[in-house]
Amino acid sequence: MYLSRLHLHNWRSYADGVFEFNEPTSKKSVVLVGAMNGHGKTSFLVSLYLGLFGRFGLRYCEGFNLADESDISSYRLAIKKYRRNSAIPEEPTIIDVTLTPTIADSNEEEVRVVRRWFFSGKNEPKFGEGFEEVDLYVGGRLQKRGELEKDPLVQAHERIERNLFPAHVAPAFFFDGEQAQKLIENMGESGIKKAVEVMFGTKVIGELAETMSQYLVRARQGVGGKKKSSDRQVELDEKVKKRDELNQRIAKLQADHIKLERDKDEKDRERNNLQEDLARLGGAGNADAATLQGEYVKAEREEGDAEKAVTVAAKSLGIALAMSRLAPSILNRLKAESSLESWEGLKRGTVENKDKVVAAALPEPPENDPLLGNLSSEVREKVRERFLDALSSIYNPQPPDCAKEYLLGHVKGDARSKLLLQLAQVQAAGSDEAKDAARRLRAAREALEDAKVKAERLNNLPQATKDIRARLDMLNTLNQEISRKLGALENEIRKLKSDLHTLNEEIGRIQEELARLGPEQKRIAVAERVTRALEDLQEQLKPTTASRLEEYVTKHFLTIADQRFRNGRIRLPMGGAPEIEMENGTRALLEMLSGFEKRSFGIAFSLALAEITRRRIPLVIDTPLGNADSEYRPRTLQALKDFDLDQVIILTHDEEVTPRLADTIKSSISQTFLVNFEGQGKGSVVQPDAYFGR
Amino acid sequence: MKAPPCFEDPETRKIIRKICDQHSIDSELLKDLCELMNEYSGSGRRFGLPDEIDGIVNRFLTRTSEE
Numbered sequence: 001m002y003l004s005r006l007h008l009h010n011w012r013s014y015a016d017g018v019f020e021f022n023e024p025t026s027k028k029s030v031v032l033v034g035a036m037n038g039h040g041k042t043s044f045l046v047s048l049y050l051g052l053f054g055r056f057g058l059r060y061c062e063g064f065n066l067a068d069e070s071d072i073s074s075y076r077l078a079i080k081k082y083r084r085n086s087a088i089p090e091e092p093t094i095i096d097v098t099l100t101p102t103i104a105d106s107n108e109e110e111v112r113v114v115r116r117w118f119f120s121g122k123n124e125p126k127f128g129e130g131f132e133e134v135d136l137y138v139g140g141r142l143q144k145r146g147e148l149e150k151d152p153l154v155q156a157h158e159r160i161e162r163n164l165f166p167a168h169v170a171p172a173f174f175f176d177g178e179q180a181q182k183l184i185e186n187m188g189e190s191g192i193k194k195a196v197e198v199m200f201g202t203k204v205i206g207e208l209a210e211t212m213s214q215y216l217v218r219a220r221q222g223v224g225g226k227k228k229s230s231d232r233q234v235e236l237d238e239k240v241k242k243r244d245e246l247n248q249r250i251a252k253l254q255a256d257h258i259k260l261e262r263d264k265d266e267k268d269r270e271r272n273n274l275q276e277d278l279a280r281l282g283g284a285g286n287a288d289a290a291t292l293q294g295e296y297v298k299a300e301r302e303e304g305d306a307e308k309a310v311t312v313a314a315k316s317l318g319i320a321l322a323m324s325r326l327a328p329s330i331l332n333r334l335k336a337e338s339s340l341e342s343w344e345g346l347k348r349g350t351v352e353n354k355d356k357v358v359a360a361a362l363p364e365p366p367e368n369d370p371l372l373g374n375l376s377s378e379v380r381e382k383v384r385e386r387f388l389d390a391l392s393s394i395y396n397p398q399p400p401d402c403a404k405e406y407l408l409g410h411v412k413g414d415a416r417s418k419l420l421l422q423l424a425q426v427q428a429a430g431s432d433e434a435k436d437a438a439r440r441l442r443a444a445r446e447a448l449e450d451a452k453v454k455a456e457r458l459n460n461l462p463q464a465t466k467d468i469r470a471r472l473d474m475l476n477t478l479n480q481e482i483s484r485k486l487g488a489l490e491n492e493i494r495k496l497k498s499d500l501h502t503l504n505e506e507i508g509r510i511q512e513e514l515a516r517l518g519p520e521q522k523r524i525a526v527a528e529r530v531t532r533a534l535e536d537l538q539e540q541l542k543p544t545t546a547s548r549l550e551e552y553v554t555k556h557f558l559t560i561a562d563q564r565f566r567n568g569r570i571r572l573p574m575g576g577a578p579e580i581e582m583e584n585g586t587r588a589l590l591e592m593l594s595g596f597e598k599r600s601f602g603i604a605f606s607l608a609l610a611e612i613t614r615r616r617i618p619l620v621i622d623t624p625l626g627n628a629d630s631e632y633r634p635r636t637l638q639a640l641k642d643f644d645l646d647q648v649i650i651l652t653h654d655e656e657v658t659p660r661l662a663d664t665i666k667s668s669i670s671q672t673f674l675v676n677f678e679g680q681g682k683g684s685v686v687q688p689d690a691y692f693g694r
Numbered sequence: 695m696k697a698p699p700c701f702e703d704p705e706t707r708k709i710i711r712k713i714c715d716q717h718s719i720d721s722e723l724l725k726d727l728c729e730l731m732n733e734y735s736g737s738g739r740r741f742g743l744p745d746e747i748d749g750i751v752n753r754f755l756t757r758t759s760e761e
Binding site for chain 2: 218240241540548612613
């Protein structure tokens with residue numbers, strides 16, 4: 001639905017202004033109405049309230065409240081205030097509003113409301129019925145006035161609300177940005193509750209509950225008071241209620257039963273797993289445990305042996321290594337001393353036998369010496385001396401491989417030879433033995449490690465087995481407890497089902513009895529059930545509607561608001577002021593925010609209400625941007641443009657939606673108007689297809 | 695006249711249906727009555743209202759007896 005025409009005659013600054021609006025499209029739904037301050041923006045907005053709803057719209061206008069709606073004099077004064085000052089007394093003030101369904105709303109009809117207020121010659125509102133009249137056209141047809149005894153204005157109002165929307169819905173669609181800012185300050189528990197009730201329809205439910213109570217009183221009087229039938233109905237309802245409670249109780253017990261069974265199954269599974277673990281670890285029997293203990297002792301012994309083996313290997317290897325290091329020098333020394341001994345022996349043998357050698361070489365008497373016997377005794381003596389000297393000197397000097405002296409003089413002869421042999425063997429076998437010792441050491445260490453691992457495993461086995469057995473015992477106890485509970489639950493369910501069966505039989509009997517009653521009593525029975533259902537419904541819808549409103553307000557607020565509120569959430573606590581919960585969980589009162597942030601909330605709140613009503617009423621906002629900064633302006637404008645409605649009319653001055661800013665939503669603008677106040681004579685003049693700077 | 699928005703909302707519709715079941719009525723009965731109330735709401739008009747409630751309740755009784 002969209003506002004297709006608004007004709008204002010003698011209305012504030014408008015002498016005779018007409019706005020003809022094009023049918024919007026889904027892509028072009030925004031209408032910009034530009035007017036400087038005092039040139040007719042607020043008059044446009046207020047005309048919708050008073051033009052459509054008359055005195056029933058007054059409380060939504062700035063400066064008025066609910067009391068003014070029923071106070072005719074306040075209403076007359078209000079209209080006088082809004083009437084154009086320079087209007088000719090004979091001419092009425094007229095607001096002519098037409099709302100047309102879009103193509104999508106093909107099942108709805110165009111609604112036109114023409115409201116006129118008449119004044120006396122002194123430009124004072126006329127008294128009585130002569131002050132105001134209203135014509136309603138639906139689908140182009142003037143609606144005839146009905147019951148003569150009824151106030152025609154009230155009749156018209158009922159019809160307008162029936163054909164358009166209730167007056168109380170209007171503030172969600174027609175609002176002033178500044179008022180939206182004030183909304184936050186006036187919003188207490190009652191404000192939110194009322195908004196929720198009104199917008200989500202729960203108010204109607206409350207009214208219906210009250211109406212049904214009155215209906216019941218009347219219906220009971222009609223059948224002679226609250227008769228037996230009604231008592232039986234009450235009894236039936238009580239039994240039905242009890243049956244519901246029983247069903248709920250049974251359902252809960254069954255759910256508990258299922259939960260317990262699952263719990264038991266889980267514990268059984270765990271028990272099976274533990275028993276398998278126990279068997280894998282060495283079996284659950286004591287004999288196996290004894291075997292394990294034997295293995296453990298053996299492993300301990302192995303550990304000890306391995307340690308000994310390592311010690312022996314290390315010791316052996318140490319001796320071999322020590323010997324192999326000293327052997328060459330001892331061997332050399334012994335060899336040198338052996339050479340010394342041989343040399344000394346040879347030398348000694350030669351010296352000791354030199355006389356014999358000389359005697360053999362120079363036999364005596366010389367006549368027995370055929371070779372040198374003819375030598376003189378003097379020469380012969382000299383030759384003897386030479387022989388002796390030669391024999392004495394042939395072992396001089398000492399050979400180089402001989403020791404100078406005997407350091408190992410205690411090892412000589414055979415002992416030396418034996419030692420030399422052993423040393424030679426040690427020298428040859430030294431490296432092999434070392435390698436063997438190392439191998440033995442490595443093997444011993446490995447054996448030790450194995451023994452340790454085994455010992456550790458064996459050491460842990462008894463504790464692991466003990467733990468498993470303890471858990472198994474606990475599981476058994478728990479399962480016994482669960483089985484006991486399951487048994488108790490089954491008994492209780494069985495008993496409740498039996499009670500339910502009895503109750504159903506009783507209900508059936510009462511229902512049969514009631515079925516034989518007359519139609520009035522049946523209606524009473526239904527009305528009683530409806531009344532109780534409505535009471536429950538009111539109670540249960542409150543939290544749902546409140547949380548829905550929070551969700552919608554948050555959505556719209558975050559679209560407009562600064563990045564620092566990102567991922568925040570608006571909270572509308574019952575009995576408290578609105579808050580914003582930040583991403584980190586901290587909360588801040590919205591009334592502590594800056595001016596435009598509060599206005600953003602107000603706009604978001606109105607948009608949320610508009611969304612909740614699920615009605616496609618045109619959105620008309622007077623000065624939505626106010627004192628917004630350069631970042632808030634485009635965001636707010638975008639949010640309004642993107643709002644899912646057929647038509648969005650923005651009333652703005654030149655510093656608000658500037659031509660430049662307007663260009664940012666150019667593709668969504670369906671139409672522009674410029675309203676200029678051109679003096680008392682002409683008043684505010686409406687120029688279609690015009691805007692600031694164009 | 696349309697029913698209140700809560701009848702169009704999936705979440706609240708569930709609540710309404712559950713409560714109706716508990717009280718052995720159907721949500722259509724409640725919806726019809728709410729629509730009727732919407733028509734009379736705010737007007738102060740009561741003339742003809744009980745008859746219209748009678749009619750809605752009768753339709754419910756016919757509907758449920760047929761079932």
